Amino acid sequence: MSETGLSDRPETQLDEDDRLRPAFVRDVLAAVEARDDARARELVSPLHPADLADLFELTPRELRGTLTRALGDLVDADVFAELNEHVREEMVDTMNATQVADIAAELDTDDAVAMIEDMEADDQAAVLRALDPDDRAAIEAALSYPEESAGRLMQRELIAVPEHWTVGHTIDYLRENQELTTDFWEIFVVDPAHRPVGTCALSWILRTPRGVPIVDVMKREQTLIPVDMDQEEVALRFQKYALISAAVTDDSERLVGMITVDDIVHVIQEEAGEDITRLSGAGDGDINEPIGLTVRTRLTWLIVNLGTAVIAASVVGLFEGTIARFALLAVLMPIVSGMGGNAGTQTLAVVVRALATNQLTSSNTVRMVFRELRIALANGLSLGLLIGTGVGLVYGNPTLGLVIGAAMVINNLVAGLAGIAVPVLLDRQDVDPAVSSAVFVTMATDVMGFFSFLGLATLAGLGQ
Incomplete structure (x- = not known):
């Protein structure tokens, strides 16, 4: 195989520590500066969204806009969800309200909130107006909660079923309703007041006969997260009780969202990093900070x-x-x-x-x-x-x-x-x-x- 062919293979773009190789970054930026958009897209197309986000963080600030233009639709919502907050803010500042709204609509609520919460009030209002009513209502509700609280961290895309359903009814509901979220690990069971009474793992549903009531399969013991709880305390609960996901409840104990462990990993990393850098008075210590x-x-x-x-x-x-x-x-x-x-x-x-x-x-x-x-x-x-x-x-x-x-x-x-x-x-x-x-x-x-x-x-x- 030719040397050029080898350099295009996805596994050669990352080193043994899963970091983008300097030579690969230089190749991409050289293609961008030469306005060879096709070559730049060819190089980055095999990358995972997290690796593509790393590429933007490694790119000099003055070239990020040019890189965004060159890659076009490859810079999608999944990439924005992985971006460093300071880099994301810079990129959002170069976009109009409609573009930001299009990306926010494809993100989970928590990621959409993270993208627009630090925008200027007028810009934020313009983005919210460009969203469809359901997305706008969800994001506005999340923005009403304190910063770094469970309400900001939670996502509203979840599966909840009434306690009087059977396993078969639940399976049919999951198969027939195309509007439901596709990424979930467990189902929340709620009472008529929409208060969570238990959780049911997907594996239990798949292995249980259709006629069994869902309340006979669910686990009644669950860790509920108050919507105003600080994200650091939420992370401690996930760590202490080995949670994969948890229901978030409002003041009336109604189910309003859920938090998943992938979001908590980011919180743990963020809080640990903040404690280290703040001890020295260095602020957040982010090298992408203005x-x-x-x-x-x-x-x-x-x-x-x-x-x-x-x-x-x-x-x-x-x-x-x-x-x-x-x-x-x-x-x-x-x-x-x-x-x-x-x-x-x-x-x-x-x-x-x-x-x-x-x-x-x-x-x-x-x-x-x-x-x-x-x-x-x-x-x-x-x-x-x-x-x-x-x-x-x-x-x-x-x-x-x-x-x-x-x-x-x-x-x-x-x-x-x-x-x-x-x-x-x-x-x-x-x-x-x-x-x-x-x-x-x-x-x-x-x-x-x-x-x-x-x-x-x-x-x-x-x-x-």
């Missing part, structure tokens, strides 16, 4: 950090005389604050994760505090003994070694206490602990690191 938004997000927290650094510097200023008399203190004090900062970050990461996964609750907070303090004490004593012995031997000053060792113990205890207290207190105030905890923990370890080391050095009379 530069202006990224600068504003990072600069905000850098300014806050600047303020905490000034506070720490003012503590150092209190001991200016001691440092002037014994300059070696200036060399050693960053060790204490730096190690305390690292210890605080370790505790903070564990606590934020525990809060996010509901492992840390009001019932075990006190036990968690004492656990982290014991860990901090053990680490502080070990590090203090190590650095204290080293400093005492290197500089021939046992008192200096004792001072830095004691300061290391004190600051590790402060780091452990701050690492758990700050995120817990923020969580109790309904503030995301992943957003701002690191700033306050770092301030605590810097201030106490400098204060304990320089304060003990002053009390010990070093430099006098």
Whole structure:
């Protein structure tokens, strides 16, 4: 087979980690820039929608519009459902209301909402007007729920049957009604008020005689998701109870939608990524995020950090005389604050994760505090003994070694206490602990690191 023929095979477009090969991306973009639309379409036609979405994310921003034009109808609703939100917003901004409405009509409700929820009010209204009445009503209803809630996440395309039906009646309904959704794993059984009373897996229906009542086949135990529940809590329920799909209910306990595990996978990935990047004050951390938004997000927290650094510097200023008399203190004090900062970050990461996964609750907070303090004490004593012995031997000053060792113990205890207290207190105030905890923990370890080391050095009379 020729080299050209090999490069066109779908399996050669992806590497061993299922990522698009750089050479393949270059070939596609070269065809697009040469206005060889046929060649570009030939190259990408074997790609899965998720891989085609990756191609757009790998394409320079200025070429995405040209790539969209070249690929034409290959850029369908399935591709838009897989796109990074920032890339999708850029592409939607280049489309008119009718084009956006055509794509939204082909998407599940949750994906359609994700595509248009961040549009400007006038543009959003224009898109909604271009939709047919049923789609418009479904999307408007979803948009009425809070952001990142089950109501925004759910899809309304589901199968629900009354509890008085038989298995045969249900099968006939599924076969004869061409308007029903084609992607589902289980059927919801509802009472006359449209409240879910059970679920029935497709496998059970297929293996049961037609005359059996559906209520005799269904599973009555089910996990119901309130429509206003936060998506992170929804993800925890899916994880805890190993759900594939779950019914979403309104305030009257009526069935209004369902959430499926494929949507939850995206939520888990999104929430985990947010916690990691927000701990550092980097915002969402998405490399496709507009530069202006990224600068504003990072600069905000850098300014806050600047303020905490000034506070720490003012503590150092209190001991200016001691440092002037014994300059070696200036060399050693960053060790204490730096190690305390690292210890605080370790505790903070564990606590934020525990809060996010509901492992840390009001019932075990006190036990968690004492656990982290014991860990901090053990680490502080070990590090203090190590650095204290080293400093005492290197500089021939046992008192200096004792001072830095004691300061290391004190600051590790402060780091452990701050690492758990700050995120817990923020969580109790309904503030995301992943957003701002690191700033306050770092301030605590810097201030106490400098204060304990320089304060003990002053009390010990070093430099006098």
